Amino acid sequence: MGRLMTLATCNLQQHALDFIGNRERIIKSIITAKARGATFRCGSELEITGYSCLDHFLESDTYLHSWEQLAIIMQDESLHGILLSIGMPVMHRNNRFNCQAILLNGKLLLLRAKLWLANDGNYREMRHFIPWSRPGHVEEYYLPQMIQKLQGTTKIPIGDAVISTGDTCIGLETCEELFTPDSPHNAMSLNGVEIFANSSGSHHSLRKLQKRISLIQEASRKNGGVYLYANQQGADGDRLYFDGSALIFNNGDILAQGSSFSLNDVEVITATIDIETVRSYRFAPARGLQSLSTLVYQRIETPFCLGSVDDDFNPDIIPSKPQPLRMHVPEEEIALSAGCYLWDYLRKSGAAGWLIPLSGGIDSCATAVLVFSMCREVMKALDQGNEQVKADVQRIAGIYEPENWMPQTAQDLCSRVLHTVYMGTLKNSSSETRARAKNLSTDIGSYHIDMNIDLMVSAFEQTFTKSTGFEPKFESLGGSASEDLALQNVQSRSRMVTAYMFAQLLPTVRKRPGGGGLLVLGSANVDECLFGYLTKYDCSSADINPIGGISKTDLRNFLAWSENEFKLPVLRSFLDATPTAELRPLSDDHPAQSDEVDMGLTYVELSVLGKLRKEAKLGPFGTFQRLLHEWNDQEPREVARKVKHFYHKWAVSRHKMTVATPALHLEDYSPEDHRFDLRPFLYLPFYSSWSYKKIDEAVERLEKRRQEKVDKETKG
Incomplete structure (x- = not known):
């Protein structure tokens, strides 16, 4: 038996600027870790402030209040006897740094500054911090006076160093550093670091967890060693959902895994490690030779030991064994991430519930099913005895009933928090969509209203x-295309006004004491946002759009999955129906328009084009070149038509994204303009652009080459 040590990492439900709540959750995680015998606890990135403070990181108050919270933690003797890593922002020499504060028994050992900052996609860390960008460099940091009194010194080290205990060595990484090609854990491993602690603030997007796990597993397998991964979990004030997934690996084997989607405020996972397994794993001579020429780290020494005393054998302490990874399929990720995000948003906003303009189509149906998924997750948390969720349920939904009311089913809760309104017109809305909306409402339990808006539109x-x-x-009655579009849009925009009136007054209608309105949910999927196939300021304009980052393809797969998992056979009628906006007069009581016909592209094609535009970073000509191979069953001229049509519609619709409803981020090709997809919203006509000229020339060359080949074969 070697030296055993129990290590802890966690998922924390932190929120931007919630200094008191964040501190309390940090303390709870430390106490839980200690109770499980842990001697080291790794916390999430910027956990004192919450990750998504954004430009609040430019305010001096944020740094002052962070130190005030750390001072309270330092003085709490119940938190002594365990080595701590706590994420916080630090100002040093008038520069702002993203740091991990390393504490032991109320004293600071090190401020480890983040080397490489996340600065793409949803992240703007370079706007708020500067990278340390000096691996292995350490200098002196002058402590705030309130901390000097507790520390007993005026200075501590800041920079990139490692912690040397009496029995092992700990190295620190922060989020983005794991994803860089030359991650710090490589050099730290060659320097003798045996435990890597990653303090992270990593958001969820579909299929992202596999990449994160593969990087952590490879880091641990290639270098040998224990890898602790901590993350934030939940909605913390922005468009992102942080999916937790705390992990502990040893030599490539997973020993502990936290939840990816949970309503728990604090989740701590622990594993007991025999540190000798790391030393025996690192046997290769080539590794030893590389270690002689690698970066040398300054070691911050402490006599504190993480493990048991060599001769103190305790048969009750057993090393953790490898376990299988738990992964969610994408459809389950959609259900859980959006469901948990919606509950976080609802309970933190103080609103009375949700309202959805329910059209009878797939998009608003998927939005309603996500709220139903939210209710299912709440019921699971209640069954598990989650007191915070219980208090939130009674505050939001139980206010209709006497004290101590609790829902018995997801439908029971849904009837209190979800309001659906079918807003049809007698001449344009079919009986099929009206019936589908009603049937869905009945099956999930929402409070439903069926109404017509003919009077408003006519006015x-x-x-x-x-x-x-x-x-x-x-147009079908002799009008022009402009007239047709105007008549469609007035219906859509009337629905937006109606939705907000109902959202404000339905709680009063239902005699909900204390007032409080509903939040309106939008239902424009990522492909329609990409193409601009929505009316500006129509019922896609809402408070939150939970499907604004989900493709139509993934939404259909989600509903097909939910049909069985949630036991909602009504969803089959939505999946079998032709997607339609129902804004033109009916033909024999059936919709006279189809979304895909109107757009001139299928939803599958839109997803492909969107991914090439954003993820592959291709313009029109590059997209055309790529699709000549991927869509090789189509004629080059047809591929060119679709590419040019897509980029034209995307460009002329960009202005819609500047006012689009904030959407939960899930697809990495989202056109969301506010922070993720930063592009102009006024373009010159694409049809006269150089890129379109290049496409036309390429089509002509290809057609000429093909004709020459045909002619040659004919002559031969």
Whole structure:
């Protein structure tokens, strides 16, 4: 038996600027770790402030309040006897750094500054911090006066160093550093570091966890050693959902795994390690030779030991054994991430519930099913005895009933927090969509209203005609394309106004004491946002859009999965229906339009084009070249038509994204303009652009080459 040590890492439900709540959750995680025998605890990135403070990281108050919270933690003797890594921002020499504060028994040992900052996609860390960018460099940091009194010194080390205990050596990484080609753990391993602690603030997107796990597993397997991964979990004030997934690996084997989606505020996982297994794993002579020429780290020494005394054998302490990884399929990821995000948003916003304009189509159906998924997760948390969730349920939904009311089913909870409204017109809305909306509402338990908005739409049309003397008509009735579009849009925009009126007044109608309105949920999927296939300021304009980062393809797969998992056979009727906006007059009581016909592209094609635009970083010509191979069953001219049509519609619709409803981020090809997809919103016509000219020339060359080949074969 070697030297055993129990190590802890965690998922924390932190929130931007919630200094008191964040501190309390940090303390709870430390106490839990100690109770499980842990001697080292790794926390999430910027856990004192919450990760998504954004430009609040430019304010001096944020740094002052961070030190004030750390001072309270330092003085709490119940938190002594365990080595701690706590994430916080630090200002040093008038520069701002993203740091891990290393504490032991109320004293600071080191401020480890982040070397490489996340600065793409959803991340703007370079706007708020500067990277330390000097691996192995350490200098002196002058402590704030309140900390000097507790520390007993005026200075501590800041920079990139490792912690040397009496029985092992700990190295520190922060989030993005794991994803860089030359991660710090490589050099630290060659320097004798045996435990790597990654303090992370990593958001969820579909299929991302596999990449994260593979990197951690490879780091541990290639270098040997114990890898602790901590993360934030939940919604912390922005469009991202942090998926937790705390992990502990040893020599490539997973020993402990936290939840990816949970309503728990604090989740601590631990593993007991025999540190001798790391030393015996590192046997290769080539590794030893490399260690002689690698970066040398300064070691911050402490006599504190993480493990048991060599001659103190305790048969009750057993090393943790490898376990299989737990992974979610993408459809389950959608259900859980959006469900947990919606509950976090609802309970933190103080609203009375949700309202969805339920059309009878797939998009609003998927949005409603996500709220139902939220209710299912809440019921699971109640069954597990989660007191915080219980208090939130009684505050939000139990207010209708006497004290101590609790829901018995997900439908029971849904009837209190979800309100659905079908807003149809007599001449454009079919009986099928009206029935689908009603049936879905019945099955998930939402409070449902079926209404027509003909009077409102007619009032707009008559007001326009009276003012101008012109009566617009649909194209099918002899009008122009502009008239047709205007008549469609007035219906959509009327629904937005109606939705907000109902959201404000339905709690009053239902005699909910204390007032409080509903939050409106949008339902425009990522492909429609990409193409601009929505009306600006229509019912896609809402408070939150939970599907605004999900493709139509993934939404259909999610609903097919939910049909069985949630036992909702009504979803089959949505999946079998033709997607339609129902904004034109019916033909024999059936919709006279189809979304894909209107767009001139299928949803599958839109997803491909969106990924090439954003993820592959291709412009029109590069997209055309790529698709000549991927869509080789289509003629080059047809590929060119689709590419040019897509980029034209995307460009002329960019202005819609500047005011788009904030969407939960899930797909990495999202066109969301606010922070993720930073591009102009006024473009010159693409059809006269150089890139389109290049596409046309390429098509002509290909067609000419093909014709020459045909002619040659004919002559031969």
